[in-house]
Amino acid sequence: MIRETPQEFLDILKSYVPDPNRPVGLARQEFSEFLTEFQSDERPETEAVAIREDLRGVWCSVAGGVPDRTLLFFHGGFFSVGSTADHLGFCAELARATRSRVFSVDYRLAPEHPFPAAAEDALEAYRFLAKHGYPPHRIIPVGISAGGTLVIDLLLSLREQHLLMPPAAVCLSPVVDLSSGRDIAKKGRESDWLTLARLAAIRTQYLAYSDPEDPRASPVHANLSGLPRLYIQAGSGELMYDDISAFAGKAKWAGVQVRFEIWEGMFHFWQIFGKQVPEARDALARVGIFARETFER
Template sequence: MNQGSFVTCYMMTLSVNGHTQSNNPGSQAFQTTSYYQMTRWRILVMPSIEHEEVAAMMSGGLGLEDLSIEEQRAFMEASADMFPLEEDVLVTEADADGVPVDWLTIEGSETNRVLVYLHGGAFSMGSRNTHRALAARIARAADAKVLLPEYRLAPEHPFPAAIEDVVTCWRWLLTEGYESKQIVLAGDSAGGGLALGATLSLKDAGEPLPVCVVGLSPWTDLEGQGPTAEPGLSDDPMMTPEGVRMSGELYAPNDRRHPFAAPLYGELEGFPPLLIQVGTREVLLSDSTRFAEKAEAAGVEVALEVEDGLIHVWHMFPNVPEAQSAVQRVGAFVKRHC
């Protein structure tokens, strides 16, 4: 990789009937129940100058907790101007059985691979507009077309409204002729939590599942019970422990441990292959590590990438080298599975 050095790397092995074998596609092990050891990437390298400039810009915090919901949304929408789309990204609006969506395609691409991307924003802000640029960069890296839903937001539409919208989009894609083996669910922060929660909802209903799932700094615990969500134990300029808990109360006031709202509490056996990327400065670091460990214990194929010194969803900033390399690894993961 051109960004960072992989100091700790546990290559994936396959444990079958108590014995460990190499992950060989030709092995007879693939005829039996498979349990995967987690692929762990701990990226130990000094953050880039570009990343540190972004972190410094936000070092005083975003101050969103002092704003009304309407002001928070306006702030986030205004930030979209920082991330213009590249000229060869084609945007087509559509209606997915009542859910407004964008199709993002790279001009000239003929791929049938679909990545459903769910934007972040603490379940109460963000939109297709705020995340088109990031979703388009992932589309390019994964050689995929992206479906970007405008799911309903809390507090006007609390849980399970957003999950229902994601599931509606999933079913719509199947009626449009796409197969589950062509479709990836992905998202950042709250959107990462929605990708995990929607997959659990589909699994619970016995429906076809996405071929794989990608969570960028995913939100899996609405109560902020993890060690990095304790006050003073993280250096996160983007989020605070109190903000995590307040947002959880707004999103799911009566269901903060429902597994579709807080995927950490889900039954994960049979979950699709999963990639999680997270930075060590994040309040949500322990949301990622705890979910990954639980998924591994359930026999899920998990790749967990922990980047030292990086802030929440650093992927948003296209000029940051760590964002560029992380997006490329997302693309490689998707192409390996789809």
């Protein structure tokens, strides 16, 4: 589980960080090509459905999946890039590891749709599943990077609206603090491909004029009581490791059952790079164990 991170591959990742000054369409195309190149070559069977006129979900299935097990998946991409299409290899591995069907959401992206549009879409997707016969106790929300933030946003919205919760949720390298208060603590961390400059750009693009300490933008500031079981993964080399650790600690103090795993030397979003990083496959295997344990309770 603990191996040395290849510096050469980390340098490649740093060269692919989306440039906020490039045209949005071009940045999304380049990021999509980059993700597709480095993740698993496996592709699931897919079926796209309309959640709403401007919101799409994609069913991703592999052989051996249990029909009544649903992972509600939110992709990564810094809230401004990324899609189901460029996470299909990851969705296939996720479905196989958990023996479930994955329902991936193409939520609205910034800057065209700034905060809280993506958070609203997460709740809409959950409501869609419930409306179409997928009971909450057979759903596990899963998100990576920005998608991990949306998982937490979803849980907070469900609690506030007194709706039935899923039994558990999975957050992989979630972005839990977009306020600027912790930036000084992050300086000097060279073991990640996410930079302070990129984090500042995310704040600008995604938040626009919203309060960065809004609990849905920065869940570390939220009241976390009443949330279901959380499984959280973070790499010790992540720029946001301190934030994720603080969030996990706060959730525990609020009475939430938290399984927090620290992956030594890993960088942000490492779980998706299954072709280059052995720890990515190990991490998904651990997600599979957690999900199967939850569904079999």
